[in-house]
Amino acid sequence: MAQKPSIPKGTRDFGQQEMAERNYIFDTIRSVFRTYGYSQIETPAMENLSTLMGKYGEEGDKLLYRILNSGDAFAEVDFDKALAPQVCEKGLRYDLTVPFARFVVQHQNEIAFPFKRYQIQPVWRADRPQKGRYREFYQCDVDVIGSKSQINELELVQIVDKVFTLLDVNVIIKINNRKVLTGLAEICGHPDKVVDITVAIDKLDKIGLQAVKEEMMSKGLDEKSVGMLEPVLTLSGSNKEKIATMRSIMAGSETGMRGLDELEELFGFIESAGISSTVEIDLSLARGLNYYTGAIFEVKAADFQIGSICGGGRYDNLTGIFGLPDMSGVGVSFGADRIYDVLKGLDKFPAGLRSSTEILFANMGSDETAYIIPIAAALRGRGIAVEVYPDSCKLKKQFDYADRKAIPFLSICGGDEVAAGKVQLKNLNSGVQETFSKDDLDGIICFLKK
Amino acid sequence: MAQKPSIPKGTRDFGQQEMAERNYIFDTIRSVFRTYGYSQIETPAMENLSTLMGKYGEEGDKLLYRILNSGDAFAEVDFDKALAPQVCEKGLRYDLTVPFARFVVQHQNEIAFPFKRYQIQPVWRADRPQKGRYREFYQCDVDVIGSKSQINELELVQIVDKVFTLLDVNVIIKINNRKVLTGLAEICGHPDKVVDITVAIDKLDKIGLQAVKEEMMSKGLDEKSVGMLEPVLTLSGSNKEKIATMRSIMAGSETGMRGLDELEELFGFIESAGISSTVEIDLSLARGLNYYTGAIFEVKAADFQIGSICGGGRYDNLTGIFGLPDMSGVGVSFGADRIYDVLKGLDKFPAGLRSSTEILFANMGSDETAYIIPIAAALRGRGIAVEVYPDSCKLKKQFDYADRKAIPFLSICGGDEVAAGKVQLKNLNSGVQETFSKDDLDGIICFLKK
Numbered sequence: 001m002a003q004k005p006s007i008p009k010g011t012r013d014f015g016q017q018e019m020a021e022r023n024y025i026f027d028t029i030r031s032v033f034r035t036y037g038y039s040q041i042e043t044p045a046m047e048n049l050s051t052l053m054g055k056y057g058e059e060g061d062k063l064l065y066r067i068l069n070s071g072d073a074f075a076e077v078d079f080d081k082a083l084a085p086q087v088c089e090k091g092l093r094y095d096l097t098v099p100f101a102r103f104v105v106q107h108q109n110e111i112a113f114p115f116k117r118y119q120i121q122p123v124w125r126a127d128r129p130q131k132g133r134y135r136e137f138y139q140c141d142v143d144v145i146g147s148k149s150q151i152n153e154l155e156l157v158q159i160v161d162k163v164f165t166l167l168d169v170n171v172i173i174k175i176n177n178r179k180v181l182t183g184l185a186e187i188c189g190h191p192d193k194v195v196d197i198t199v200a201i202d203k204l205d206k207i208g209l210q211a212v213k214e215e216m217m218s219k220g221l222d223e224k225s226v227g228m229l230e231p232v233l234t235l236s237g238s239n240k241e242k243i244a245t246m247r248s249i250m251a252g253s254e255t256g257m258r259g260l261d262e263l264e265e266l267f268g269f270i271e272s273a274g275i276s277s278t279v280e281i282d283l284s285l286a287r288g289l290n291y292y293t294g295a296i297f298e299v300k301a302a303d304f305q306i307g308s309i310c311g312g313g314r315y316d317n318l319t320g321i322f323g324l325p326d327m328s329g330v331g332v333s334f335g336a337d338r339i340y341d342v343l344k345g346l347d348k349f350p351a352g353l354r355s356s357t358e359i360l361f362a363n364m365g366s367d368e369t370a371y372i373i374p375i376a377a378a379l380r381g382r383g384i385a386v387e388v389y390p391d392s393c394k395l396k397k398q399f400d401y402a403d404r405k406a407i408p409f410l411s412i413c414g415g416d417e418v419a420a421g422k423v424q425l426k427n428l429n430s431g432v433q434e435t436f437s438k439d440d441l442d443g444i445i446c447f448l449k450k
Numbered sequence: 451m452a453q454k455p456s457i458p459k460g461t462r463d464f465g466q467q468e469m470a471e472r473n474y475i476f477d478t479i480r481s482v483f484r485t486y487g488y489s490q491i492e493t494p495a496m497e498n499l500s501t502l503m504g505k506y507g508e509e510g511d512k513l514l515y516r517i518l519n520s521g522d523a524f525a526e527v528d529f530d531k532a533l534a535p536q537v538c539e540k541g542l543r544y545d546l547t548v549p550f551a552r553f554v555v556q557h558q559n560e561i562a563f564p565f566k567r568y569q570i571q572p573v574w575r576a577d578r579p580q581k582g583r584y585r586e587f588y589q590c591d592v593d594v595i596g597s598k599s600q601i602n603e604l605e606l607v608q609i610v611d612k613v614f615t616l617l618d619v620n621v622i623i624k625i626n627n628r629k630v631l632t633g634l635a636e637i638c639g640h641p642d643k644v645v646d647i648t649v650a651i652d653k654l655d656k657i658g659l660q661a662v663k664e665e666m667m668s669k670g671l672d673e674k675s676v677g678m679l680e681p682v683l684t685l686s687g688s689n690k691e692k693i694a695t696m697r698s699i700m701a702g703s704e705t706g707m708r709g710l711d712e713l714e715e716l717f718g719f720i721e722s723a724g725i726s727s728t729v730e731i732d733l734s735l736a737r738g739l740n741y742y743t744g745a746i747f748e749v750k751a752a753d754f755q756i757g758s759i760c761g762g763g764r765y766d767n768l769t770g771i772f773g774l775p776d777m778s779g780v781g782v783s784f785g786a787d788r789i790y791d792v793l794k795g796l797d798k799f800p801a802g803l804r805s806s807t808e809i810l811f812a813n814m815g816s817d818e819t820a821y822i823i824p825i826a827a828a829l830r831g832r833g834i835a836v837e838v839y840p841d842s843c844k845l846k847k848q849f850d851y852a853d854r855k856a857i858p859f860l861s862i863c864g865g866d867e868v869a870a871g872k873v874q875l876k877n878l879n880s881g882v883q884e885t886f887s888k889d890d891l892d893g894i895i896c897f898l899k900k
Contacts (some may be wrong), residue, residue, distance in 0.1 A: 005501065005556040005772045008540050011494035013553055015560065016567075019490040035830040037807035037837035039466035040473070044586050045495060045542075045572060046458050068516040068538060088518060090458050092495075103463055106455040110465065112854035114840055117466075122495060136494050149840035151819065158827065272823045322455045357487035369601065373722045377608065380485040387487035390564055390599035404562035405487075
């Protein structure tokens with residue numbers, strides 16, 4: 001009996017249409033990365049388990065896909081003994097960050113630092129599949145490592161701004177700084193409560209000032225501390241004004257002041273660069289508090305309800321675990337699947353993406369086909385995407401094919417056209433029809449491009 | 451202790467330079483596929499083991515990478531019981547053909563047939579790594595399924611011709627036909643000896659006519675049969691003449707005559723299409739004799755010693771195992787790694803591939819950087835790839851960076867330039883230096899493009 005074809009849960013096939021749309025997103029992002037001098041790298045889908053294990057927390061270790069040692073090794077395993085190293089020594093890429101760190105350390109002598117790289121590859125997680133969450137999905141990361149300058153943060157903001165301008169999506173770029181959060185925790189005497197404070201700030205819109213204050217107190221902050229934070233909780237005005245307000249209470253924290261210096265420098269750069277998206281300070285951004293050490297970024301679509309579509313930040317010791325300490329880096333990751341949903345939802349994919357084929361020559365028999373072949377070849381030589389319907393069958397079937405593939409032009413060359421050395425062309429959208437000499441490529445192309 | 455970073459044997463990292471070179475190959479191939487109306491698809495890296503098992507022979511089953519069921523399932527497995535289905539139900543893609551067949555059957559109602567698809571994705575094999583053989587490598591397949599017309603074979607020949615013309619590599623395209631081989635075996639009364647006969651023909655250049663005849667006899671053919679094959683063994687002349695010679699002895703085999711009809715039709719098409727590569731009939735092509743049913747293709751570089759760099763053929767029942775019988779298809783696969791080696795060996799990669807960055811602005815301090823930021827942004831807006839060195843450090847270090855990344859232009863804007871509103875530019879290859887007004891983007895770009 002034939003097998004019923006299926007794919008593993010949480011994975012996807014991408015057909016013609018989706019590939020065209022996904023390539024449009026990736027090509028747009030890539031074109032922007034290029035103008036900033038980022039180089040593409042690719043790493044293997046399989047990494048040594050020793051590279052992956054322990055890098056994503058206990059939960060992450062569970063979500064890693066492990067690959068069985070190949071055939072022979074597997075056959076000889078004594079399954080009563082400890083399994084793991086004997087059975088598995090490789091796992092599938094879980095994200096692009098750990099492989100990037102491994103790459104930087106392994107190739108440190110070939111790399112020019114600061115190293116600006118981007119990477120667009122699939123990753124795998126043994127997560128429970130659900131709407132919008134897959135077991136295989138692409139990540140699209142851009143990072144620069146080996147430089148502490150805020151110029152790098154600026155460039156990432158510029159890249160985000162440019163990508164979404166090109167994709168015609170209005171976004172809000174939110175920026176926080178881990179050092180400022182540390183500073184807030186320090187000035188109220190609770191340097192250990194960074195996360196609690198940030199999480200409480202995040203609830204301000206939902207539960208209001210009084211409830212946030214209460215939540216902070218319930219986490220162990222005293223009234224005086226919470227009072228000190230009040231100007232931050234009610235932070236308003238321009239980004240400059242927000243920084244000034246924070247400065248007024250931050251004097252007690254050296255780290256906090258450095259964070260404000262960073263924010264101030266970055267916003268100065270942003271102003272001189274001329275960004276078209278809204279960029280705003282948002283102290284409630286709690287992304288990656290465990291590993292980000294400076295800037296924290298999050299990007300939201302202004303006109304579409306969905307979570308963050310891009311995010312990242314600065315980290316100070318990504319490569320330490322592989323033996324290369326003190327490498328500061330900063331990067332962001334574009335969420336391809338969510339960006340896809342935003343473009344679908346806002347109907348922002350360009351119209352031309354659906355079909356790559358511009359003209360279909362119908363198949364009217366073997367003599368007519370022999371006549372068409374050199375014409376088709378000449379048009380392809382001029383960059384036109386041409387199909388010759390391979391089989392001589394009913395025209396209805398050939399029309400259907402053009403329709404299903406959304407091919408905009410059809411040419412039917414029968415005996416008369418062959419005898420006269422002509423090419424007949426029809427615009428399937430407008431119905432307009434015209435006949436050209438078979439050597440009049442310019443005329444034909446002009447008609448196709450109208 | 452820090453882990454020493456490494457990757458699994460047989461896998462590779464691709465850095466900036468290799469990615470640029472590999473993308474050049476893939477982009478070239480893709481651009482040709484596009485003009486023939488082939489659509490890109492992608493399938494998951496993981497397929498159900500039931501999809502993969504038994505499709506690549508016993509050896510293939512051993513070379514499949516199996517993925518352990520995820521974390522929790524693994525923990526509860528009773529390893530004394532039968533292992534396979536409990537521990538593993540997914541495996542890594544082994545080639546692109548089986549996933550393509552699975553895709554066609556699974557999505558048959560969404561697909562417009564004949565279905566022309568291409569697919570460029572990595573595959574994995576638990577093979578012994580050696581020079582030129584990897585455990586992870588890209589395949590680049592183009593197929594059309596659902597049409598028996600020789601127009602499809604023609605298009606694949608045109609595609610191969612165009613790809614290697616664009617890559618500036620002279621190739622010889624060799625064509626065989628399984629039905630002709632069947633015919634040869636039939637006319638000498640040994641329809642079961644197709645492989646033996648083909649393998650013997652393949653040795654003609656090496657061991658000579660007499661030895662080939664002897665080999666055939668040692669495989670059980672009698673002298674009369676071998677005598678009947680002699681005109682084929684000494685086949686010469688143009689492709690047309692070769693076909694005529696074969697026709698003269700093939701009358702006894704209906705299948706053989708059909709094969710010759712196919713070859714004749716295909717070569718007629720090829721002649722009218724105008725192919726610049728050498729295309730020749732080669733009866734010794736023994737590729738895929740187990741599954742190809744019509745045309746067999748193999749492509750060799752004319753000026754570089756390496757195995758076949760592209761190959762394929764027609765198959766008649768690819769999708770049968772998944773429940774969709776009678777779908778004839780034909781396709782070829784480009785060997786990306788070998789093509790890479792050919793281009794390296796013949797020094798055919800374009801000069802401009804090495805660096806994507808066109809100009810580096812040196813970092814002379816924060817005031818100068820603030821001055822540069824909008825200029826860099828404006829140049830990027832015009833499509834120029836620009837880097838601003840992020841850190842204010844010794845010029846020597848910044849020069850080294852430009853050198854290592856092979857950035858052709860450097861701009862050093864110090865206090866004088868800032869005060870005068872100028873941009874100084876240096877061509878690092880020629881040493882030529884020029885100064886422009888900071889608003890003279892046209893002048894700057896013209897200098898960069900010279």
